[in-house]
Amino acid sequence: METLKLIGAFITLAGSIFLLLGSIGLLRMPDSYNRIQAGTKASTLGTILSFAGLLLVMPGWWGKLLILIIAVIITNPVSSHVLARASHRIRVPLTRTTLVDKYQEEEEYIAHDQNQET
Amino acid sequence: MVNTILITALGFMMLSVVLSIVRFMKGPSYTDRVIAFDVMTIASLAIIAVIAYLSGRIIYLDIAMVYGILSFLGVLVVARYLEKGL
Numbered sequence: 403m404e405t406l407k408l409i410g411a412f413i414t415l416a417g418s419i420f421l422l423l424g425s426i427g428l429l430r431m432p433d434s435y436n437r438i439q440a441g442t443k444a445s446t447l448g449t450i451l452s453f454a455g456l457l458l459v460m461p462g463w464w465g466k467l468l469i470l471i472i473a474v475i476i477t478n479p480v481s482s483h484v485l486a487r488a489s490h491r492i493r494v495p496l497t498r499t500t501l502v503d504k505y506q507e508e509e510e511y512i513a514h515d516q517n518q519e520t
Numbered sequence: 521m522v523n524t525i526l527i528t529a530l531g532f533m534m535l536s537v538v539l540s541i542v543r544f545m546k547g548p549s550y551t552d553r554v555i556a557f558d559v560m561t562i563a564s565l566a567i568i569a570v571i572a573y574l575s576g577r578i579i580y581l582d583i584a585m586v587y588g589i590l591s592f593l594g595v596l597v598v599a600r601y602l603e604k605g606l
Contacts, residue, residue, distance in 0.1 A: 411525035414570065418532035421563050425539040428559055434551040437543075441559040452529070452566040456573055459522060466581040470569070473585065474562070477592040481558060481599070488599040489551035 410458025417451030420444050433497035434489050442482035449474050523574065530570050536563045554598050561591035 424444030431437045450471055457467045490505055537560055544556035565584050572580035 407522050408525075411522045411529075415525055415529045415532075417566065418529035418536075421536040421566060422532045422539075425536040425543075425559055425563070428540055428543045428556060434549055434555070437552060438555050441540075441555050445559050445562040449562050449566050452533075453569060456569055459526075460573055463578055463581065466578065466585070467569070470565070470581065470585060470588065473588055474565070477588065478558075478562065481592055481595040482555075484596055484599040485551060485554055485558075488603040489549070491603050492550075494549050494551050 407459050410455045412455070413458065414452050414455030417448045417453075417455060420448030420451060422448075424448060432499075434494045435486060435496065438482055438486050438489075442478060446474060446478045449478075526570055526574065530567060530574075533563050533567045533570070537567070550598075550602055554595060558591065558595050561587065 421444070424441050427440030427444060428437050431440050453467050453471045453474070457464055460467075496503065540556045540559045540563070544553055544560065547553040547556060565588050568580055568584040568587065572578065572584070
């Protein structure tokens with residue numbers, strides 16, 4: 403029982419290190435899209451690991467912790483996707499070393515297609 | 521031993537909140553500020569859960585749940601507003 407609690411505490415520590423790395427990435431990445439990637443992915447993994455570690459430390463709380471884990475898994479990618487789409491629509495500038503922008507190409511392709519139809 | 525490790529983890533999480541507050545103040549565009557707010561609230565969820573263990577009260581997890589839902593709705597509303605879809 404005690405070793406299980408110890409393992410859970412170490413998993414929570416790993417999750418907090420992932421959260422810290424996520425916010426360091428938020429400070430160091432060059433443009434908004436890279437910051438969205440670094441921040442959201444690392445913080446999702448960090449939060450899930452923290453809750454899973456607490457689940458091992460405190461097995462009696464499994465219900466609410468499970469609801470929290472599922473809520474984080476569902477809501478966090480959705481918010482990052484909506485934010486990335488909005489920032490592309492309002493033309494937040496990309497960094498200078500960007501090579502491909504597939505979303506821009508697809509919008510131009512669709513606009514070209516509609517022009518040909520009319 | 522378990523409490524010591526969890527308090528260390530709490531320190532790392534609070535450092536992560538502080539670093540995202542720095543990005544929140546610097547951020548050149550709106551998107552940077554919103555994503556810094558998102559990371560800040562997600563780290564706060566983990567902080568609330570660890571504090572719930574350290575003080576031994578399960579009721580704090582309900583607060584974490586409501587906080588997570590509110591931060592999700594806040595990010596969604598701001599993103600739709602920037603997109604001029606609201």
